[in-house]
Amino acid sequence: METKMGEANGAFPPEHLRERFDAIVARYPRRTAALIPILMAIQEEYRHIPREHIEGLAEYLGCTPAHVLGVITFYTMLSQRKRGRHHLYVCKTLSCHLRGAGEVLRALEEKLGIRADRGEVTPDGEFSLETAECLGLCEQAPCILADGIRFGDVTPETVGRIIDELKSRGA
Amino acid sequence: MPTLTIDGREITVEPGTTVIRAAEMLGIHIPRYCWHPGLSIAGNCRICQVEVVKPKLRFPCTVSCNLVASDGMEILTDSEAARKARADVMEFLLLNHPLDCPICDQAGECLLQEYSYAVGRDKSRFDEEKVHKSKRVRFSEEIVYDGERCILCTRCVRFMKEVAGEEQLAVVERGDHAEIAVAYGRELTSPYSMNIVDLCPVGALTSADFRFKSRVWFLTNVPSTCTSCARGCSITVGARWEKIQRLTPRENPDVNRWWMCDHGRLNWKYVHAPDRLGKALVKDAGRLAPADTDEAVRRAHQLVNRFVTKRGADGLFGLVSARLTNEEIFLAREYLAGVAGVKNLDVRPRTGEGDDFLITADKNPNSLGASLIGIAPEEGAVGLEGFAEAVKAGRIRGAVFFGEDVDHDPEALAALDSLEFLVVMDYHLTETARKADVVLPGVTWAEKEGTITNVDGWVSRLNRAIRPPGEARPDLSLLGGLLAAARPEEEGLDRPEAVFEALGKAVPAFAGIRYADLYSRSGRVAVKAAAAAD
Numbered sequence: 001m002e003t004k005m006g007e008a009n010g011a012f013p014p015e016h017l018r019e020r021f022d023a024i025v026a027r028y029p030r031r032t033a034a035l036i037p038i039l040m041a042i043q044e045e046y047r048h049i050p051r052e053h054i055e056g057l058a059e060y061l062g063c064t065p066a067h068v069l070g071v072i073t074f075y076t077m078l079s080q081r082k083r084g085r086h087h088l089y090v091c092k093t094l095s096c097h098l099r100g101a102g103e104v105l106r107a108l109e110e111k112l113g114i115r116a117d118r119g120e121v122t123p124d125g126e127f128s129l130e131t132a133e134c135l136g137l138c139e140q141a142p143c144i145l146a147d148g149i150r151f152g153d154v155t156p157e158t159v160g161r162i163i164d165e166l167k168s169r170g171a
Numbered sequence: 172m173p174t175l176t177i178d179g180r181e182i183t184v185e186p187g188t189t190v191i192r193a194a195e196m197l198g199i200h201i202p203r204y205c206w207h208p209g210l211s212i213a214g215n216c217r218i219c220q221v222e223v224v225k226p227k228l229r230f231p232c233t234v235s236c237n238l239v240a241s242d243g244m245e246i247l248t249d250s251e252a253a254r255k256a257r258a259d260v261m262e263f264l265l266l267n268h269p270l271d272c273p274i275c276d277q278a279g280e281c282l283l284q285e286y287s288y289a290v291g292r293d294k295s296r297f298d299e300e301k302v303h304k305s306k307r308v309r310f311s312e313e314i315v316y317d318g319e320r321c322i323l324c325t326r327c328v329r330f331m332k333e334v335a336g337e338e339q340l341a342v343v344e345r346g347d348h349a350e351i352a353v354a355y356g357r358e359l360t361s362p363y364s365m366n367i368v369d370l371c372p373v374g375a376l377t378s379a380d381f382r383f384k385s386r387v388w389f390l391t392n393v394p395s396t397c398t399s400c401a402r403g404c405s406i407t408v409g410a411r412w413e414k415i416q417r418l419t420p421r422e423n424p425d426v427n428r429w430w431m432c433d434h435g436r437l438n439w440k441y442v443h444a445p446d447r448l449g450k451a452l453v454k455d456a457g458r459l460a461p462a463d464t465d466e467a468v469r470r471a472h473q474l475v476n477r478f479v480t481k482r483g484a485d486g487l488f489g490l491v492s493a494r495l496t497n498e499e500i501f502l503a504r505e506y507l508a509g510v511a512g513v514k515n516l517d518v519r520p521r522t523g524e525g526d527d528f529l530i531t532a533d534k535n536p537n538s539l540g541a542s543l544i545g546i547a548p549e550e551g552a553v554g555l556e557g558f559a560e561a562v563k564a565g566r567i568r569g570a571v572f573f574g575e576d577v578d579h580d581p582e583a584l585a586a587l588d589s590l591e592f593l594v595v596m597d598y599h600l601t602e603t604a605r606k607a608d609v610v611l612p613g614v615t616w617a618e619k620e621g622t623i624t625n626v627d628g629w630v631s632r633l634n635r636a637i638r639p640p641g642e643a644r645p646d647l648s649l650l651g652g653l654l655a656a657a658r659p660e661e662e663g664l665d666r667p668e669a670v671f672e673a674l675g676k677a678v679p680a681f682a683g684i685r686y687a688d689l690y691s692r693s694g695r696v697a698v699k700a701a702a703a704a705d
């Protein structure tokens with residue numbers, strides 16, 4: 001098992017999260033059912049799923065590392081690459097695309113100086129970008145989802161305000 | 172019990188039977204990728220679609236691997252609608268497929284080729300750049316994965332989880348980025364992993380050992396039996412240029428179902444080792460020198476005969492390998508006990524690790540056969556354990572080793588030096604054979620025909636897949652030669668079928684089994700069959 005990279009050191013669950021994870025596991029009839037909620041908690045804590053946690057998590061829940069990897073890679077909200085404190089999903093599905101999502105994305109990339117398709121994070125670790133499939137806000141296309149907040153009818157001109165708002169809320 | 176018709180033919184099946192299985196019973200083959208009789212149903216590939224005429228469904232076609240037969244059901248497997256449905260699936264499956272058949276190991280036994288041939292298009296309508304994925308990923312030392320050829324049927328994933336018992340493979344990513352993977356820094360560790368190479372319906376999983384060795388259609392495929400442990404899994408030997416190229420499991424519901432272990436699969440290199448005996452050897456002025464085989468057989472018998480005449484059989488020890496076939500063991504016993512009167516008879520046990528699936532702790536393939544035929548020291552006689560001691564004490568002064576050696580036991584090996592004579596029959600020049608007065612050149616399981624009796628009493632066939640080296644001869648013919656030398660008045664006995672028949676007459680356990688029936692199916696010896704019926 002690899003033990004370099006990231007803040008996590010491989011011991012699972014990490015001491016400061018043990019209680020939280022045990023509580024999650026207790027909510028389900030089978031331990032393996034807690035896999036996704038725990039992965040989401042890890043994602044929230046570290047802003048990605050550190051590779052070092054895969055083996056330990058599998059053991060903790062009684063499944064195999066291959067199974068855990070399959071689940072992590074299936075869901076786009078789980079990332080193996082570290083994200084910014086604020087992560088923006090820019091919808092690129094049809095309605096948003098037709099209403100200028102491309103321009104919105106370009107404006108964001110320019111403003112933040114990072115590329116979505118490369119999974120880049122701003123040097124201060126504040127922001128990262130990702131295109132997303134339909135966010136379910138077609139009537140307000142183009143739309144963005146960030147920190148759990150929906151932003152509709154976005155234009156290249158208003159992206160600055162969104163960034164300011166996210167900044168002012170803190171992480 | 173529901174009665175349904177498939178392509179106009181009626182069949183009544185057990186409740187719960189799926190349409191693909193019912194069709195199988197009628198001898199109708201419905202295309203499949205993800206479905207395999209030994210795995211759970213995944214229903215993901217959609218190639219097994221058939222037209223359901225009755226009961227009326229919302230769509231004319233549905234998958235037959237996950238469709239339970241019902242009473243009055245009417246199925247068409249080859250109607251226009253069914254063929255169209257399959258053709259559409261084929262087109263999707265091949266969208267991103269590299270179509271590198273000329274350099275793909277699966278070519279010739281690939282189900283993508285098979286069903287393209289049946290319902291495919293001659294030209295792809297897709298002219299975008301294909302999706303690129305992982306190539307040549309090592310799932311283990313022995314298994315190579317090609318993500319671009321993979322159709323994500325998950326047979327391999329299910330095998331690891333359901334049969335090998337370790338979920339070491341998973342589908343990672345999704346949509347057209349999906350691939351099969353092992354976890355970071357891991358590899359497949361199950362001793363049965365290589366079965367996924369056979370299971371993979373396409374060229375995504377290949378065997379590192381067999382890759383690029385031979386186009387499969389140039390292999391001669393001979394049904395045989397693995398001799399690496401007492402399970403005796405049914406196998407197919409793929410040979411070319413008089414060399415084994417690969418071993419694959421052969422379906423046998425009584426013994427190994429569809430599987431075999433990796434060790435058995437790869438344990439054939441010794442067949443082509445340089446120490447193989449291609450000629451008989453006879454000691455001349457203290458040194459082994461090449462000799463004519465018939466001459467060597469006569470010489471061997473002469474040594475035994477003279478010894479017994481002079482000293483009686485009590486000073487003679489016979490070691491008969493439990494790796495030999497039933498027929499060989501039977502003739503060995505006929506010769507040693509029947510002709511020479513030897514009571515000091517034994518096998519050399521071989522044990523290792525076993526599990527609760529196929530691999531047995533007994534590494535001799537025919538221990539049960541040997542014990543049924545009666546290779547064991549009689550009461551008060553010398554066995555292999557007491558052999559060295561008995562030689563030292565002067566109780567044993569001559570020995571005959573059929574297909575066996577004592578290279579593992581320094582004491583027994585040293586004892587051979589004090590014997591008056593030693594005859595060895597083996598397929599290679601062991602340390603034991605180097606000490607013999609006559610060495611008869613036998614062959615390996617791959618070069619002979621016969622039967623072995625597995626741990627559960629199933630009797631399975633070996634068949635000759637390649638030619639023996641030089642003047643080596645099937646052990647049965649050498650043993651037959653010894654018997655003929657001893658009983659010149661009797662009709663010779665060295666054809667496996669005839670010997671098996673004689674064995675059935677002499678040893679009741681084998682009486683109910685017909686040799687000819689063993690070609691594709693195993694027969695069971697009577698004692699075990701009776702025990703299983705209890």
Ligand code: SF4
Nearest residue numbers: 321322324325327371
């Ligand atoms: S590797 Fe082969 S068996 Fe495994 S999912 Fe891909 S096509 Fe199926």
Ligand code: SF4
Nearest residue numbers: 397400403404432435
């Ligand atoms: S389980 Fe035994 S008989 Fe079967 S393949 Fe392995 S070694 Fe050969």
Ligand code: FES
Nearest residue numbers: 214216217219236
């Ligand atoms: S064989 Fe039926 S869906 Fe794959």
